[in-house]
Amino acid sequence: MSRLKGSADLERRLLQIPNEVLTELRPALINGAHDIADAMEMLVPERDGDLLGSIAVTGPNETTPPYSAGGSVTLKANQAAVTVGNTDVRHGHLQEFGTAHHEAQPFMRPAFRLKKAKVMRRIASAVTKAIKKAGGQ
Template identity: 35%
Template sequence: MATRVSVDGLRELEKALEELPKATGKNVLRRVLRKAAEPIADDMRAKAPDDPVTQGNDLRSSIGIGTKLGKRQGKLHRKMFKNDKAAVEMFVGAGVIPHSHLQEFGSTIHGPQPFARPAWDANKNHALNIVAKELGTEITKAAERLARKQAKAAKG
């Protein structure tokens, strides 16, 4: 089931991003994606089952946001997107815990306790709204920082 989403103004923001240096543009996108992913991660932590015996070294505490995947996930991801080196990605989910998928989907002896999909479903529109609102602001801030840096370099 495909969902179609439309956001006005992204073409203009893309053009503004292209005017920034490549590294600066990627950093802007990473900051915005991290802000957008935070509500999803918070909801995942709230929905993840908690084992009091583990005292904080468990599924719930492993949920985070980052730009890197585990070894196996990274290998699978590279196979799917090997030609897209210019992309900026942010991942939300459980850390390298071997049983996280069993909690989400269940097994023959353990019923499913979904936490990731419900968190995504509940927050995906909010995340998109954060990207739409924050991207322009972050691009403006980055352009202003760049202009101040260039002005300082021109003086001294």
């Protein structure tokens, strides 16, 4: 079976695109997570600051803090996370959703909704830039 002239080069370049996209995507993911974390910090109900101090950003290929929602998880190369909670603070979900004795005071979901469009535009722009760069444009 014969290959088209240049197809090996094209195939090699196409296989490189995912790595180049991930390289360009990493800063966009981290900046987006920080945008959401900043909004959460502005919205978190403050009494003694423990919940505010437990908001953390985890970048691609890093591990989330223990006691964050879902426990400690190692993220993939195309993921970033904002978590709430640490070894001393484990009540973020109770604050967000409320309990039988405490009315909900959401701050996580509203922060995500406020920043989602901006973060998604930043990520799409990074992907587009990486693909154009990989294609030599």
